[in-house]
Amino acid sequence: MTLKDRIIRLIETGGPIPVSTYMQLALHDSAQGYYATRPGLGTDFITAPEVSQVFGELIGLWVVNEWRAMGAPDSFHLVEIGPGRGTLMADALRLAYVAGGREFADAAKLTLVEPSPELRKVQAERLSDYTPSFADTLGNVPAGPMILVANEYLDCLPARQFRKADGQWRECVVGLDADGALAFGLAADEQRAPDGAAETSEAVEVQIGFDLLIADLLTRPAPMRALFIDYGPADATPGDSLRAFSQGEQVSPLAQPGETDLTVDVDFGRLKRLAARMGLDVAGPTPQGMFLMGLGAQARLNQLVEANPDHADAIFNNAQRLIDPKDMGSRFKAICLSSTGLPAPVGF
Missing domain, CATH: 3.40.50.150 (Vaccinia Virus protein VP39)
Structure with a gap:
């Protein structure tokens, strides 16, 4: 079973996972x-x-x-x-x-x-x-x-990601789309403004x-x-900076977990x-x-x-x-x- 299969099974069982959990598994899972x-x-x-x-x-x-x-x-x-x-x-x-x-x-x-x-x-x-x-x-x-x-x-x-939707902060998660493929989404629960969020911020990353x-x-x-x-950045909070690279080319962060490098701005x-x-x-x-x-x-x-x-x-x-x-x-x-x-x- 590939790491991608394991992550899909995890989401099917327990629901969407935070972006930080996805990063942790994709980069640092001890086996894959x-x-x-x-x-x-x-x-x-x-x-x-x-x-x-x-x-x-x-x-x-x-x-x-x-x-x-x-x-x-x-x-x-x-x-x-x-x-x-x-x-x-x-x-x-x-x-x-x-x-x-x-x-x-x-x-x-x-x-x-x-x-x-x-x-x-x-x-x-x-x-x-x-x-x-x-x-x-x-x-x-x-x-x-x-x-x-x-x-x-x-x-x-790993970074937690938060995005403002209808004036409320919600955590970004990785779930499954209608076809069962990995997809980004937002958690249902509202969050207080994350550390570093400004009035004009629409997305914020917090490296835990x-x-x-x-x-x-x-x-x-x-x-x-x-x-x-x-x-x-020296003094600005990153928004959505999650990226993936394979063979020097930027690819989707969800395409091949465990097989591509994931990175965020510090x-x-x-x-x-x-x-x-x-x-x-x-x-x-x-x-x-x-x-x-x-x-x-x-x-x-x-x-x-x-x-x-x-x-x-x-x-x-x-x-x-x-x-x-x-x-x-x-x-x-x-x-x-x-x-x-x-x-x-x-x-x-």
Whole structure:
């Protein structure tokens, strides 16, 4: 039985399900979810570390700087959530080991938060020089000082959707049409205005995973710093941004659950408000281009071009995609959540 068949059976039995539940099943079902069975990096979607090595290398320099800002503890957990094929961390540690020296190399304990057994195999092989350990969730990472990095993780946290109909807010659901096919609809029950809704809002998304993520970060002993890079508006609440991708093309989110990547825009404004309200220090959100330039993107790009003159155009063009406001430089944002008492993080 396919995941789509299972979801249809679930709806036939218990009625329509919230969009957030559909996303959770389609992406994270342990047996047939997208991330468990079809990691689509480079086919369904491509991330910044796959575009240019400059991205991961600058993150590595950022980690070294923040480790020193923490007082250079002699042991800390370097954590990545959603490491993909290990590209970001391989690039990051290659430069971090040079910049931080033996002291940093001895202190950093690499932990990858990755539930997919198939991806763990890829990551273990690619990062074998750094002896990574693995955790299913952030909550399972051992206690101790921590620097966390997560690129394009927040966008796959399930979102509840709400839409205004006849002046009343109702939750968006996934049900069945007259032919028994998956279809979007609205729940019968009225809802109070969702968080972030303005008078002019017609649709609002609320990512329910933010609360749990911040709670997990709050349980970490200080010092702690967590860097998230993703796409979405800096201070506006997304409406209906649910999208699906297959082989680089946008498709219907309901067409092939478990076989296509689902994503939503990140509500950075809400994440910032929640984190500050719950007692974390917040830096950003800052456009990715500005963040990377603040870390020395231009200087690193010049070094790479000088060392590889035969590939100068490709190196420049790929790095430019990360920085250019017309490409990834503006749409993507960086935000840093920290335990209190630390200096402001570099790049913000």
